Amino acid sequence: MSRPLRHLVLARLRESLRHPETIFWTFLFPILLAVALGIAFRGERPGPTNVVVVDGRGAADAERSLQADKGMRVEVLSREAADHRLRTGRAAVMVIPGDPLLYRYDPTRPESRLARERVDRALQHAAGRTDPIGVSDNLVAEPGARYIDFLIPGLLGMNLMGGGLWGIGWVIVEDRIRKLLKLQLATPMRKRDFLLAHMLARLAFVPLEVVPLLFLSWLIFGVSSVGSLLSLTAVTVVGALSFAGLGTLVASRARTTATISGLINLATFPMIVVSGVFFSTSRFPDLLQPLIRALPLTALIDALRGVMTDGAHLAVLWPHFLVMGLWGTLCFACALWLFRWT
Amino acid sequence: MKALPSAGPDGTRGPAVSLLGVVKRYDGVVAVDSLDLEIRVGECFGLLGPNGAGKTTTIEILIGLQEPTSGQVVVLGTKWGGDDRSLRARIGVSLQETRFPERLTVAEVVTLFRSFYPRGRDVTSVIREVGLEEKARSWTSKLSGGQRQRLALACALVGDPELLVLDEPTTGLDPQARLQFGDSILSYKDRGCTILVSTHYMEEAQRLCDRVAIIERGKAIAIGSPDELIASLDGNLVVEIEMAAGDVEDAAVRRLAGVTSVRRENGSLLVSVQEAHVTVPALLDLFRARSASLAHLTLRQATLEDVYVSLTGRQYRDE
Numbered sequence A: 001m002s003r004p005l006r007h008l009v010l011a012r013l014r015e016s017l018r019h020p021e022t023i024f025w026t027f028l029f030p031i032l033l034a035v036a037l038g039i040a041f042r043g044e045r046p047g048p049t050n051v052v053v054v055d056g057r058g059a060a061d062a063e064r065s066l067q068a069d070k071g072m073r074v075e076v077l078s079r080e081a082a083d084h085r086l087r088t089g090r091a092a093v094m095v096i097p098g099d100p101l102l103y104r105y106d107p108t109r110p111e112s113r114l115a116r117e118r119v120d121r122a123l124q125h126a127a128g129r130t131d132p133i134g135v136s137d138n139l140v141a142e143p144g145a146r147y148i149d150f151l152i153p154g155l156l157g158m159n160l161m162g163g164g165l166w167g168i169g170w171v172i173v174e175d176r177i178r179k180l181l182k183l184q185l186a187t188p189m190r191k192r193d194f195l196l197a198h199m200l201a202r203l204a205f206v207p208l209e210v211v212p213l214l215f216l217s218w219l220i221f222g223v224s225s226v227g228s229l230l231s232l233t234a235v236t237v238v239g240a241l242s243f244a245g246l247g248t249l250v251a252s253r254a255r256t257t258a259t260i261s262g263l264i265n266l267a268t269f270p271m272i273v274v275s276g277v278f279f280s281t282s283r284f285p286d287l288l289q290p291l292i293r294a295l296p297l298t299a300l301i302d303a304l305r306g307v308m309t310d311g312a313h314l315a316v317l318w319p320h321f322l323v324m325g326l327w328g329t330l331c332f333a334c335a336l337w338l339f340r341w342t
Numbered sequence B: 001m002k003a004l005p006s007a008g009p010d011g012t013r014g015p016a017v018s019l020l021g022v023v024k025r026y027d028g029v030v031a032v033d034s035l036d037l038e039i040r041v042g043e044c045f046g047l048l049g050p051n052g053a054g055k056t057t058t059i060e061i062l063i064g065l066q067e068p069t070s071g072q073v074v075v076l077g078t079k080w081g082g083d084d085r086s087l088r089a090r091i092g093v094s095l096q097e098t099r100f101p102e103r104l105t106v107a108e109v110v111t112l113f114r115s116f117y118p119r120g121r122d123v124t125s126v127i128r129e130v131g132l133e134e135k136a137r138s139w140t141s142k143l144s145g146g147q148r149q150r151l152a153l154a155c156a157l158v159g160d161p162e163l164l165v166l167d168e169p170t171t172g173l174d175p176q177a178r179l180q181f182g183d184s185i186l187s188y189k190d191r192g193c194t195i196l197v198s199t200h201y202m203e204e205a206q207r208l209c210d211r212v213a214i215i216e217r218g219k220a221i222a223i224g225s226p227d228e229l230i231a232s233l234d235g236n237l238v239v240e241i242e243m244a245a246g247d248v249e250d251a252a253v254r255r256l257a258g259v260t261s262v263r264r265e266n267g268s269l270l271v272s273v274q275e276a277h278v279t280v281p282a283l284l285d286l287f288r289a290r291s292a293s294l295a296h297l298t299l300r301q302a303t304l305e306d307v308y309v310s311l312t313g314r315q316y317r318d319e
Helices: A004-018 A019-041 A061-068 A080-086 A112-128 A148-177 A180-185 A190-221 A230-250 A257-274 A285-294 A296-311 A314-338 B055-062 B082-087 B106-116 B122-129 B144-156 B174-187 B202-206 B226-231 B251-256 B278-290 B304-312
Strands: A049-053 A074-079 A093-096 A102-104 B017-026 B030-037 B045-049 B071-074 B091-094 B163-167 B194-199 B210-217 B219-224 B237-245 B259-265 B268-273 B293-301
Touching: A004 A019, A004 A148, A004 A190, A004 B106, A019 A148, A019 A190, A049 A061, A049 A080, A049 A112, A061 A074, A061 A112, A061 B259, A074 A080, A074 A112, A074 A180, A074 B045, A093 A112, A102 A112, A102 B030, A148 A180, A148 A190, A148 A230, A148 A257, A148 A296, A180 A190, A190 A230, A230 A257, A230 A296, A230 A314, A257 A296, A285 A296, A296 A314, A296 B304, A314 B251, B017 B055, B030 B055, B030 B219, B045 B174, B045 B202, B055 B071, B055 B163, B055 B194, B055 B293, B071 B278, B091 B144, B144 B163, B144 B174, B174 B202, B194 B202, B202 B304, B210 B226, B210 B304, B219 B304, B237 B278, B251 B259, B251 B268, B251 B278, B268 B278, B268 B304, B278 B293
Parallel strands: A049 A074, A049 A093, B045 B194, B045 B210, B091 B163, B163 B194
Antiparallel strands: A093 A102, B017 B030, B017 B071, B210 B219, B237 B268, B237 B293, B259 B268
């Protein structure tokens, strides 16, 4: 590494590490988020199914039949109170006794659909239905299939994206605002060294962003990677470089912190929503899927999940590498072309 | 020994900087208007003028950060657009309002700038020279305004430049700090370094510079040594009068022998005169005749500010 490049990287790292907010956003925030979400969606024994029975003739019978299923919490309420429960989500399904018996529920709520089946089965059994074949359940709770296992690669991806955009985009614009960029250009410093230093400093930060999150999620939730450490490293580095390119692009023209934070939010928020950080991309219509798959964050997160949960071989992940590589290279090329040096 | 900046075939030194017919237009506004300047090797040259006169644009063109719309720029015998890095290695620059990374120490910042230059000076000795030894290990965020300007100066000096370009290095400093800063700039001139400094403080330019160019609306309206410029005034002495009671009309003063101009500034009457021993008694007679009494009468040498006023017909504001 040339002397100016080494000093530029060192200056960058020192300046970042001496700011407590960097430490918070880089290390603590993702960990806190992972812990909070991991606890909220810890996937322990599912709670009882809440059922309301509307008071009236037949209500007591229905209540008795349903109470035979220990997994249900049954309440008999007036129609008005029952409606309120259902509307506010505190009851999954409402049973209105009569002939025919009426189930009232919202079919877009998965738990309501399940509750309806469960209530129906209990009532039909109580009325004498028998199962033609005997069955028994064998319950599993394998690490790898839990929400936290899904979440951690998503958070890792989001973290790498934020690091690239804020860590490069914001910092370059700050140098521009401080007129430090201009002053450095008046010296024999190479422009190449300036940009390269931002990239290298960014890469130096990557282990700090990734390792503590992985370690703590393993320690607290037992999340581990099926795939090799080497594959994980390769995906992480390519992802980080891809977002470093995007970060340079958003910084190429901006002259105020308001512009750069607007641009960064504009670039990151849609991807946080659609790229599968918190929930699967399959929830979006098929029509949008090619578009979503073409986003760098989707490629990064899918590749991370591929390695961590499926143990996918790197060769299989080439489309993801291609997407990340193209984003990184094209953004960086555009950034060089657009860059406002003075 | 340093190489001569631009030794001609006969061994004579060319100018350190020459600007010929330089024009800079931005979206219809003319920031620099056919400017000609020549800065000699080893001199301290001042660009003087109010804010917005075009000093910073001129400097940025000169150090190759902006391209002129037209005109020719030759710095240390070289034009921009060739081997710019080698040319930059010979120039030290401090710009207006640069803010250094807050959490780097003074020594770290100077070391960073030192690393940009292929050859240069020892970081510690430069820091000592600008008087920041005690602050070498402090973060730049802990520095006072004056100390920050000194840090900027250290960064400009650490590449051991032949040409030192300082854009408004003393703006925002208190008068005491400005004096100290001026002294350190003067000491570099003694090393044979050429200095270009821009300032809107007239008295500073008068004190520091061998020659100055007064810049007004992108043009150099006067170029010369402060003494020459002052001597070029019709009256190079100024009588400043503050009234206690009564007044006299300007026209009556103007009629007195030896008076070259009359103006008023902040309630004082300023009379430019050629010969004090002729005009002052006449002035006093006039006041007596009008029953006006004086609070103060001061006689001083004309300054660059008087030059500015006589050239532009406008009062000079340095803030």
